[in-house]
Amino acid sequence: MIYRFFVFLILITLYQTTAYAQRGPGGEGFSRMPAIGRVYGKVVEAGSKQPVEYATITLMSGTKDSVITGALAKANGDFSIDKLPMGRYKLRVQFIGYKTLYQPIIITPNNVEQDIGNIKIEADTKALNEVTINAEKQTVNMGIDKRVYSPDKDLSARGGTALDVMKNIPGVTVDGDGNVALRNSSPTIFIDGRPSTLTLEQIPSDQIDRIEVVTNPSAKYDANATGGILNIFLKKNTKPGYNGMITAGYGTNNRYNLMASLNIKEGKTNFFISYNLNSAQNPTKGYTNRTNLTNEIPTGSFKQDNSSVSGRMMQNGRIGFDYSITNRSTITLSQAVMGGDMTNVDDQTYIQTGAGNTVLFKGDRVNNQTTKWRNYTSQIQFRQAYPKKGKEWTTDLTYNRSERENDATFTTNNYDRTSTYLSTDKQLNAGDGNSNMLTYQFDFTLPLTDTSKIEFGVKANYKEDKTILNVKNNGLFDSILSNNYNITDRVNAAYITYSSMVWGIGYQGGVRFEQTRFTGELIGKNLTFEYYYPDGTKNLAKAFFPSLYLSKKLGGNQEFQLNFSRKINRPDFMQMMPFIMFSDKQNYRIGNPNLSPEFINIAEINYNKIYTNGSILSSVYLRQTERAITNYVYQLPSDSSILVSTFINGNNSLAYGWENNVKRTFANKKLDITLNGTIFYTTISASANNMQLQNSGISWNAKAIASYKFPKQYTFQANGSYEAPRIIPQGTTKDVYSIDLSLNKEVIKTVSMTLTLNDVFNTRRFGTFYESETFTQDLSRRRETRFLRLNITWRFGEMDTSLFRKRKPNRESLGGGMEGDF
Template sequence: MKIFVPLLVFIFIFCEANAQNPEQQPPADIPTLQVKTNRIYGKLVDENSGKGIEAASVQLYMTDNDSLYGGMLTRANGNFSFTNIVTGHNYRLVISALGYESEERTIKTSSARNGQFEKDLGNISLHPEIKQLADVTITATRPALEMSIDRKVFNVAKSLTATGGTAIDVMKNIPSVSVDIDGNVELRNSSPQIFVDGRPTILTLDQIPADHIEKVELITNPSAKFDASTSGGIINVVLKKEKRIGLNGIASVSVGTPGILRGHLGLNIRQGKLNFFMSGGYNQSGGKAKGRTLRENKWQGVTRDYFNQNSVNTRDRKFSSINFGFDYFIDNRNTVSVTQRFGGGNSKNDEQQQQEYLGSDKILQYHGNRSSDGRWGFNRNSTRMNYKHTFPEEGRELTADVTYNYGNGSNSSTILNTYFFPDGTEYKSPATVNNNGSNKSNQFTFEADYVHPRGENAKFETGLRAYFNNYESYFNVFGYDNGQETKLPLSNNYKYTENVNAVYGTYSQKIGTFSFQAGLRAEYSKFDGLLIDSAFKFGYEYPASIKNIWNALFPSLFLTQKIGEDDEIQVNFSRRIRRPNFWQLNPYIEINDPVNLRQGNPQLQPEFINSFELNYSKNYIGGNFLGVLYWRNNPNDITQYSDTITAAQFEQLQNAAVDPNAILNTWVNANTTNRYGAEFTVQHKIGPNFEITPTFNLQYRTVQARINSTDLSNKGFNWESRLISSYKIKTERSALFNNLSFQLIADYESPRVIPQGRRLEEFDVDFAIRKDFLKNNRASVTFGINDVFNTRRWGTIYDTETFYQDAYRRWNVRSFRISFSYKFGKADFSLLNRNNRGGNGGDDD
């Protein structure tokens, strides 16, 4: 039923488009009898070489109402042809080709006799799109990283190392972005909001194939137009969707180790008023990841005992998805779009832990083995409908869309713990824990935006948004002792509802070389959680009363001054909010690791962020530079806090086989956290084929927090650097080496402070090589190595009065893969195999 409605809409509009499309039937005041030979034709050639230009876009418009009459891509020799031309009208021919300047021609049919018309435009020479800068000649191509004052745009097609991977692999290649071992993304050491096509998503990044992605946008300090919860910035993943006339597509397949098998197919069909798009993919990967924990337990400054743990986690993941939809161009000013996505997958995690328990003299007292096998699966789907209306006034438009995300999941695992003395005799009886669970979620989002220009240099924008989320989960845990099954307090059945309603307005104006944008957003948010078994309620409401109205207001201000042609400076400010998520609020205790437990804190309150940035950008011959100074002030900062479990908690968890000195990780509200930072990005070309992009991020962090009598305050300096280097061979001497590309990405993150210790340094390198071949480089083969030296891991050191712990974990391991992709297209493709009056390809004459 959920897919039936959008499919019914699609069928209705599709039939309507083909039955009544004025671009497929002549206007009522034009005689229906037409001479089939009426045509406009010609050939596109390169101005310098005289060779035909293949796959250039040629579109024909009727100048009466500026409606699209037909379109096509030129053939291999540069020929194009439009047949079934209706006389009595004037036409405008629009030509565009990658790497060439655009061209337009006006064509009149007044010379037609007896309704017959034929126009040979001859050879149309196109000029290469070249920009002359001093003594350097640069051909216009789309760079891997496009930088502007308010955002960075990363073009995924330029990322060789992500080919055949997932969105996680893409994120690893983007300056300012880091990914931990669980796939969590950070932007300048803060958690950003992840969008897909400008809207929130229930998908995780490892469920989005890299081949589905066109570009990734980074917005480090969003204005009032965006959600106030984007305290850590926004990462917007823009999926591919072609709109060229005819049939266009790309197919790719990847194989590799460990256990890598991936495939992708993307199709786009544009005909008349209908643009249909579809993409599907399959992603399979595996691997064995190692982890280690070294612990020293203390009492009043004296070491009591030691604990060592080594683990090996064998993983097997399989995801698949299909995304399809259409754009219906009702007329020149109204467009309706529908997008449907289905996705699902499953995963297996089998972990083996070897544990050693030593006394204060480091002599082994007993050891243990812990084995766990976990299984989980999910289905996550999304339906989105969008409407766009443009007004006669340039730049004035209204957009509205509705998004419905829905899905379910299941999980189960068995944990077996055995303990032995050094001589091999049993230390205590084995302990077994079984758990199983299921969940379902429904998210509904409505959003409308209106843009109204006020003359040439001013603009007013406003909009509203409503977001509703319902989530329900059942998770039951059973312990086995001497054959007796006991339901443990770890069982966690809960549900919650979350809703956020917002309205915003921004005004921007340009005065000479100075411009500004001022905005204000108001949001009301409410979270209601319920533990079903105990009827325990938790959550928050902001603002709870009118006297707290400031908690609902989020202003932003951007001031920009252009200095000459190539320099620009900007100062901006925004106030944001970070609301605790469900896992941070839920008092459930997670026991996947018997010595490192996790529990939410239902008393958590949202934190507010005051964010300031000073940006300077400069374009120079051969590249560009962006420098940023930033300061983020976080009152009530949501901070992780760790302590050993109490005797009461250990007694409650006895049958779960946890360690009596296990650490319980939770979250608290710190007094305040300040981050002072500087970020520098350079994109520089050395010659026509070599490009490097180094990024440096320097940060000093101070944390002020106190829990009861424990002072968690900490401060320290950290830095990170990333180097992206790309080289492409262009030579006429060797077909083998021509169009051969190389890319190397190296990343380093220094240790950085956390309230009770520090995170360990990280270093990794990715490398890829790609060969483009066939006509117009339609095909390519890529060989890539992720984590060349197998060093990517996530580690922490905790140093408190009661314990010292040095631990690291891994999620992904070094991988090798080879990928093949092929682009295809046919400009005269017809959905219903009709010979409609638009461009039909003509003859190769």
């Protein structure tokens, strides 16, 4: 059935895009432009501010008195005139007994819909000033508390996932496990401004419209966003008519992807639907080399080589619609369904030696793991705007459900020192679980003057997670490794901020209150643990999180910013659950139920300068963490050959750094270069097992993106990155570096092809080096290997049209200028 739907969709769009362009009546100065403009507002009596029913609204040519179209105000004073071509107009408002009012209107591709507010008609009304908006999307757009990055021009990420986009964002790094870090800290991930159970690898890059990067979130945002916020906004077009895109790609390592999307805006309704499929395999290799020490003298070693093949198959679909109840009231309903299968086969060979490099035993192990997941996201949103610019309130309810199955087989063959076979151990893991998360949020923005406003809101988030893991070793149930646990996490919050300006300095001050309760229970083992803030009145102060932002605009397109905030980082259930999780035969992982939240104080100084051909953004930041949650590795007391990884609360942590972003264009805007560099210092200290841990050091990372537009619609892009070794509590990470190359060809106005070679020199490896009094360990692994991928994209649509009424000839097709929507 789904194939018939896509065949029908393609036939419809092929038929529509063969139409000839329509020359609309148009305003002055714009010819052969689509009729997609809209002007709306409300007519009120100036004295009583009551609506003026049946006032006559006439739209005339900008330089002549010829009438283009018109409308009558409704009983509540609302009016709306749509299907307007680009151009200059005069809006005339008339009613018996009132002075006629004229207002200039300009409709441009960047300002299609205009809310002209409440029009007050009286004897001495003055015409409102003409306002023209011409905005070009920038790679970096700096606001008082966030930066906006647009991935549209990132050729290397096409056909990939959100992780491919993240690795190219300045200041963001991605490690070998797909974990994202912003300035060496873990950020909070939002999708369309709300929490989600999706991972970055489950989000197709072609569906991303923009990513907001908030390095130091204000009181408006969650207090647990200690590592900043990465807010991913998915594409949704709102221009009249219909439009869509189909992308297909194929690459080495069984890599293929398909994406199709369609938007239809008809009258008060905007409908959107999309589907994505992404599949890949990654053959990788890694190793672990460990040396045991006694009084700094080697007493044995453990060496292991890994050869893995991981695969993924992911699909997701999204459907929804917006309905404009009035000109300023909109309700949105959306539903997303996502699912996938992930597999990993890891072949390991290992050897354990004793003093004098004497072989003690050998072995090989095959880990065969399969994960299946399904995600469902339902959301209802309501937005109410007002005639006063900037005044609005929004409310929404989001429900996320996640279901997962995890099955694994670990087969270990044991050999003695002479390679004589001894035995085979087989461990079977059968796990499944589900989580439910309900989020409600209300936000209100109230402008007081042109330079001041109040924002306030509330948020409630409830999440429950249930997981069952049954383990059998050689056919016998293992009660130690088997677990059945429930997690309940509740966070209720309220915030208020005030923004204004004094002596030319913009400021925003605010405070957030959050009530937290986290409960974990191991079913059948009589183990429970929890933490909650505030606990009565004794730690009430720890539930308040203030923020302060200052900004000063200088001459020459310059701006300074200074900001402060306080955050909380709550340990998650994987960090707290006291059960053993295996990485391999010689490496275990276990949670710490005694972990407590860490508190972080963050400060930043930012400088932004915009030039004619580029910009520079420089930031100095400081992070001071109390009771820092720290990873700690130790040898198992009963078997020194096994390393156990867990988490502890350290004494404190201090980090500060300097980040710079530079963007320049050369050669008549044919060459774009974006550079990013960050240098930072970190110090960590902690106490564990009667040992004092302390480490400090300087590290840095750099990124560069160069794009050049050649003749005949060719564009070449090169991406390069380098991450220097950085400290961890018991050692350092290894450096990571790579280069990606991409070539794009606009075949015709609606079809483009992109060829990407990822990790050209196959150098993107991740590793760590641990060092303590009792052991050293050198570990290396990869997330993916070099691959080549080709993507073909077809954009279709017609802006001034309807799919649901009789077709008129000579409509404006996509070739008339709609390709910029995607």
